[in-house]
Amino acid sequence: MIELDIAEAETIGARAEQQDAAVVVRLGVRGDTALLVLADGLGGHANGAEAAGLVIDTFRDRATSGAFVLAEDRRSALLEAIEDANHRIRDASDPTDGERSMGSTAVAAVIAEGRVRWISVGDSHLFVWRRGRLAKLNADHSQAGIMIRQGFAPDDPAVLGSRSLLASALLGRTIEEMDCPVDDVALAVGDVVLLASDGLNTLSDAEVSRVIGESVAQGAEVMAGALVAAVLSSKLPRQDNATVLAARILGSVAPASPDDEVPNAIATPRIGEGQGPPSHWPLAVGLGLLLAMLASVIMTQM
Numbered sequence: 001m002i003e004l005d006i007a008e009a010e011t012i013g014a015r016a017e018q019q020d021a022a023v024v025v026r027l028g029v030r031g032d033t034a035l036l037v038l039a040d041g042l043g044g045h046a047n048g049a050e051a052a053g054l055v056i057d058t059f060r061d062r063a064t065s066g067a068f069v070l071a072e073d074r075r076s077a078l079l080e081a082i083e084d085a086n087h088r089i090r091d092a093s094d095p096t097d098g099e100r101s102m103g104s105t106a107v108a109a110v111i112a113e114g115r116v117r118w119i120s121v122g123d124s125h126l127f128v129w130r131r132g133r134l135a136k137l138n139a140d141h142s143q144a145g146i147m148i149r150q151g152f153a154p155d156d157p158a159v160l161g162s163r164s165l166l167a168s169a170l171l172g173r174t175i176e177e178m179d180c181p182v183d184d185v186a187l188a189v190g191d192v193v194l195l196a197s198d199g200l201n202t203l204s205d206a207e208v209s210r211v212i213g214e215s216v217a218q219g220a221e222v223m224a225g226a227l228v229a230a231v232l233s234s235k236l237p238r239q240d241n242a243t244v245l246a247a248r249i250l251g252s253v254a255p256a257s258p259d260d261e262v263p264n265a266i267a268t269p270r271i272g273e274g275q276g277p278p279s280h281w282p283l284a285v286g287l288g289l290l291l292a293m294l295a296s297v298i299m300t301q302m
Contacts, residue, residue, distance in 0.1 A: 090172025199242025
């Protein structure tokens with residue numbers, strides 16, 4: 001029997017508005033199934049908080065209607081939910097009005113029967129922590145994330161300078177890059193599933209792993225709070241909103257062993273009809289999103 005201990009913690013950081021949003025929806029009566037969703041509204045858009053809220057509302061609505069109950073339906077339900085959220089953002093936006101521009105990242109994970117299945121768009125994170133090792137499951141859809149996957153070092157100055165340039169997000173248009181793997185990931189008793197906005201990037205992976213290791217025995221609420229406290233203790237002058245959803249896997253039996261390695265299961269992006277991008281595509285998309293954001297700013301000044 002598996003149980004889930006889940007908690008959320010957040011900080012507005014040094015920003016004027018909280019544009020992160022998150023929700024936990026329990027899907028069963030046994031306590032072993034839940035939907036976790038986190039969205040980070042795009043700060044360069046006028047209504048990032050509203051866009052993040054639309055993502056949360058969409059997934060909550062579908063969860064309460066039973067979309068994620070059956071294991072065989074969960075992947076398609078995640079795909080339908082992300083498309084629905086994108087459509088809601090489109091319907092709430094006005095591309096000719098800079099005051100009605102909006103966008104958001106999204107990461108959603110269903111934990112059920114000791115396994116995790118997810119979908120993500122943007123640069124919000126999904127990790128699994130197991131016995132001191134932190135493994136990132138989803139791809140980072142920023143230009144920096146793409147560069148790392150192409151072989152650049154994470155601390156390369158060109159990578160660090162590209163962290164805020166998104167290659168994909170929910171903007172009410174075609175979703176350029178998305179993670180929704182066919183295979184889920186087996187969890188072990190003692191694992192921690194962690195969803196986080198990019199405000200957690202203030203901490204290195206080693207620091208995140210250390211904080212989890214020091215607080216996991218005290219429960220999900222203490223652990224989530226400790227992660228946010230660690231972010232704030234860095235005293236970054238322009239600290240972004242930071243939100244975490246942490247789920248501890250409890251019980252006596254789970255599909256994986258604590259000694260098993262957790263795969264860094266970076267999914268192949270889904271693009272349109274499944275056709276791959278040309279070699280120049282990541283930079284083109286990133287610049288396209290940047291130009292769209294600049295256009296919104298220009299419109300507000302006309």
